[in-house]
Amino acid sequence: MNAVMNTYARFPLTLVRGAGTRVWDDAGNAYLDFISGIAVNTLGHAHPKLTAALSAQAGTMLHCSNLFHIPTQQQLAARLTQLSGLERAFFCNSGAEANEAAIKLARKYFYDQGSTRRTIITAHQSFHGRTLLTLTATGQEKVKTGFDPLPPGFIHVPLNDIEALKQSVNEHTAAILLEPLQGEGGVNLADAEYLQAVRRLCDEHGLLLLLDEVQTGIGRCGTMFAFEQAGIVPDILTLAKGLGGGVPIGAMLAREGVATSFGPGSHGSTFGGNPLSCTAALTVLDEIETTALLDNVRARSAQLRSGLTAMAARFPGMGDIRGQGLLIGASLNVDVAPLIAAARAAGLLVLAAGPQVLRLLPPLNVSEAEVDEALQKLATAMENTL
Ligand SMILES: *Cc1c(COP(=O)(O)O)cnc(C)c1O
Numbered sequence: 180m181n182a183v184m185n186t187y188a189r190f191p192l193t194l195v196r197g198a199g200t201r202v203w204d205d206a207g208n209a210y211l212d213f214i215s216g217i218a219v220n221t222l223g224h225a226h227p228k229l230t231a232a233l234s235a236q237a238g239t240m241l242h243c244s245n246l247f248h249i250p251t252q253q254q255l256a257a258r259l260t261q262l263s264g265l266e267r268a269f270f271c272n273s274g275a276e277a278n279e280a281a282i283k284l285a286r287k288y289f290y291d292q293g294s295t296r297r298t299i300i301t302a303h304q305s306f307h308g309r310t311l312l313t314l315t316a317t318g319q320e321k322v323k324t325g326f327d328p329l330p331p332g333f334i335h336v337p338l339n340d341i342e343a344l345k346q347s348v349n350e351h352t353a354a355i356l357l358e359p360l361q362g363e364g365g366v367n368l369a370d371a372e373y374l375q376a377v378r379r380l381c382d383e384h385g386l387l388l389l390l391d392e393v394q395t396g397i398g399r400c401g402t403m404f405a406f407e408q409a410g411i412v413p414d415i416l417t418l419a420k421g422l423g424g425g426v427p428i429g430a431m432l433a434r435e436g437v438a439t440s441f442g443p444g445s446h447g448s449t450f451g452g453n454p455l456s457c458t459a460a461l462t463v464l465d466e467i468e469t470t471a472l473l474d475n476v477r478a479r480s481a482q483l484r485s486g487l488t489a490m491a492a493r494f495p496g497m498g499d500i501r502g503q504g505l506l507i508g509a510s511l512n513v514d515v516a517p518l519i520a521a522a523r524a525a526g527l528l529v530l531a532a533g534p535q536v537l538r539l540l541p542p543l544n545v546s547e548a549e550v551d552e553a554l555q556k557l558a559t560a561m562e563n564t565l
Contacts, residue, residue, distance in 0.1 A: 190523065192204055192523065194210075196224075196225075197212065197223070197224025197225055198223075198224055198225050199223040199225075199226075199542070199544070200212055200213075200223050200224075200541060200542055200544075200545050200546070200549045201224070202224060202528070208526070209526065210523070210526050210527065210528045211526060211527045211528065211541075211549060211552060211553050211556065212224070212528050212541070212542070213527060213528055213539045213540060213541045213545075213553055214528045214529065214530050214540055215540050215541060215542050216420075216425065217362075217394075217530070217540065218362065218394050218399055218420045218421050218506065218540045219420045219421060219423075219424070219425055220424060220425050220542055221397060221398065221399075221422075221424045221425075221463050221467075221543050222424050222463060222466055222542060222543065222544055223542035223544055223545070224425075224542075226424065226466070228462055228465075228466060229425075229459065229462050229463070229466075232458050232459070232461075232462040233426070233455065233458060233459060233462075235458075236251075236454055236455050236458040237455065239454070240454050241453070241454065241455050242450070242453045242454065242455065243453060243454055244449070245447065245448070245449075245451065245452065249452060249453070249454060249457065251454045251457035251458050251461060252270060252452040252453075252454075252457045254457070254461060255268070255270070255430075255452070255457045255460050255461055255464075256268035256270075258461065258464055259418070259432055259464075260432060262403050262404070262464075263403075263404060263412075263416055263432050265412070265413075265415075265416055265432040265433055265434050266432075266433070266434050266435040266438065267432065267433050267434075267435060267438035268430055268431070268432050269284075269430065269431045269432075269433075269438075269441065269446065269451070269452075270428065270429065270430050270448070270451040270452030270456075270457070271428075271429040271430070271431070271448045271450075271451040271452075272427045272428060272429055272448065272450050272451055272456070273308070273419055273427060273429045274307075274308055274391075274393035274394075274417065274419035274420060274429055275307070275308025275309055275313045275429075276308075276310070276419075276429050276448065276451075277393060277417035277418060277419050277429035277430060277431045278307045278308050278312075278313045278316065278356075278391055278393070278417050278431075279308070279310050279312050279313055280417075280431040280446055281356070281389050281391075281415045281417050281431050281433075282312055282313075282316065282354075282356070282389075283445075283446060284415060284431065284433060284437060284438070284440060284441055284446070285299065285353050285354040285387045285389060285415065285437075286332075286353060287440040287441065287445060288353075288387065288437050288440040289353050290440075291440045294353075295350075295351070296350070296351060296352060296353040296386075297332050297351060297353050298332050298333070298334060298349075298351040298352050298353055299316060299332060299333050299334075299353060299354045299355070299356050299389075300333075300334050300336055300344065300347055300348070300352060300355045300356070301316050301317070301318050301333060301334075301335055301336075301355075301356045301357070302318050302335065302336060302337070302338040302357055302358070302361070302369075303318040303319075303335050303336065303337050303338060303364075304318055304319060304338065304361055304364030304365055304367060305317055305318040305319070305338075305356075305357070305358055305361060305364055305391075306319065306322075306358070306361065306362065306363035306364055307356065307358075307391055308393075309322070311326065311329065311330060312330055314326065314329075315329040315330050315333050316333050316356060318335040318364070319364065334347055338357075338361070338367060338369055338373075339369060339370050339373045341373060341377070341380070344377065344380065345380060348380065348384060348386070352384070352386055353386065353387065354381075354386055354387040354388070354389050354414075354415075355377055355380075355381060355386060355387075355388055355389065356390075356391060357369055357374070357377065357388075357389070357390060357391065358390070358391045358392070358393075358394070358395065359374065359390060359392065359395055359400070359405035359406050359409065360394075360395050360400060360405055360502065360503055360506060362394035362395065362506060362532060362538070363394075363532060363533075364532070364533065365508065365510075365532050365533040365536045366501050366502045366506065366507070366508025366532050366536055366538055367501075368501060368502070368503065369409075371408060371409040371410065374406070374409040374411050375409060375410065375411055378411040381414070387414040387415060387437065388411075388413045388414050388415075389413060389414065389415045389416075389417070390404075390405075390406050390413040390415070390416050390417070391417050392404055392405055392406070392416055392417060392418055393417055393418060393419040393420050393429070394420050394421075394506065395503070395506060396416075396418040396420075396421065396422070397418060397420075397421040397422050397463065397464075397467070398421065398467050398472060398473055398476055398504070398543050399421055399476070399504055399505060399506050399540075399543070400503040400504035400505075400506060401473060401476045401477045401480060401503060401504030401505075402473065402504075403467070403473070404416065405503060405504075408503065414433065414434055415431065415432065415433045415434075415437060416431070416432045416433075417429070417430070417431050417432075418430040418431075418432070421463070421543075422460045422463065423456050423459040423460050423463065424459055424460075424462065424463040425459070426455060426456050426459035426460075427456060428452075428456035428457070428459065428460055429451070430460075466544075467543070470544070472543050472544060473543075475543065475544060475545075476504045476505050476543050477504065478547075479505060479541070479545055479547070479550050480503070480504050480505055480507065482547065482550050482551075483505075483539060483550055483553075483554070484500055484507065486550070486551075486554035487500045487507070487509050487554075487557075488500055490557070490558060490561060491509070493558075493561075494565040495565070496511055496512055496513050496561075496564075496565035497509060497510075497511055497512075497561075497565065498510035498511060498512055505539070505540060505541055505543060505545070506538075506539075506540055507539045507540075508532055508536045508537065508539075509536070509537040509539075510535060510536050511535045511536070511537060511565070512535065513535065513565065514534055514535060515531045515534065515535055515536060515537050516531070516534075517564045518560055518561065518564045518565065519531060519537070521559075521560035521561075521563045521564045522556060522557055522560040524560070525556040525557075525559045525560050526556055527553050527556035527557060527560070529557070539553075541553070
């Protein structure tokens with residue numbers, strides 16, 4: 180009997196070991212990992228530098244309360260603020276917690292001004308987490324059923340429809356929360372023009388722009404943050420999945436004028452920003468910068484997309500190829516589950532983003548040969564299913 184709660188539709192596979200882009204199951208079979216723990220294993224598995232840095236930190240100090248100053252946390256805050264253009268960082272342990280902190284900060288910012296603005300507008304098909312506040316923010320009914328009463332103060336609009344957004348802004352609106360590229364909701368890109376128009380709308384009305392880059396941030400989309408490609412900067416930014424390369428960590432960054440609404444007692448986290456998780460994140464950022472990993476993300480992205488585009492011409496069951504960097508989706512006009520199972524049988528791990536979208540998320544340091552191998556395995560799987 181399995182004593183673990185049945186909260187995931189698990190693949191019939193037990194993974195026990197990994198090295199780079201490759202993982203092994205408990206029977207010794209190898210697979211190419213194009214899931215990366217859902218955009219978490221930024222540097223692949225058992226990366227030597229990350230392993231060494233974590234071992235050294237574990238032998239020095241694992242955890243230290245936020246009642247004290249933590250040097251690795253200060254270094255990470257300095258790096259992330261310098262990279263993002265925002266000015267302050269708060270650390271937690273997951274994406275949902277980062278978004279929870281962002282929503283709390285946005286509300287407190289208006290409270291501090293004596294304003295009654297509290298409502299947050301988010302997009303249909305968005306995904307922001309599983310806490311009561313973040314599942315309410317999420318623009319998908321399936322995550323909400325059975326959990327009422329839900330906290331008030333959220334409305335949802337169609338993505339990339341600036342008129343619908345303008346019409347939904349009123350005297351209660353505090354903030355707009357968006358993913359620059361929706362991951363869970365189907366690999367749907369927020370157009371650069373849309374994001375620019377949203378930024379202008381926020382500026383005109385004094386609203387806060389919150390970007391959820393829990394899945395897209397830390398190089399995943401070919402730039403450190405996806406928002407750079409739209410030429411805008413948010414007021415609040417959330418990060419998590421890829422930040423620690425496999426060690427749980429979340430971050431919420433804000434510009435100074437907003438961040439000051441949090442003071443001692445307004446928010447906190449026991450584990451958030453501890454020496455172990457901050458060491459992991461600092462090592463990931465070092466590796467991205469010192470090995471020109473973003474160039475690799477862009478090159479492997481182009482290689483994957485052209486391979487997938489060629490397949491779309493061969494297999495009529497395939498639709499459009501979309502996404503950015505190494506967060507790539509291929510829409511199908513059939514259910515994606517049989518293709519995922521066939522890919523696994525061919526030795527390739529891939530996942531879905533909704534019922535009819537295939538999602539590919541290899542580590543950022545995936546090699547050219549590994550992308551070729553994955554494309555071959557995927558073609559085999561398509562021959563058997565599409
Ligand atoms: C995964 C995800 C979350 C939730 O992160 P958890 O660490 O699972 O709480 C929030 N937002 C986005 C965009 C995500 O992809």
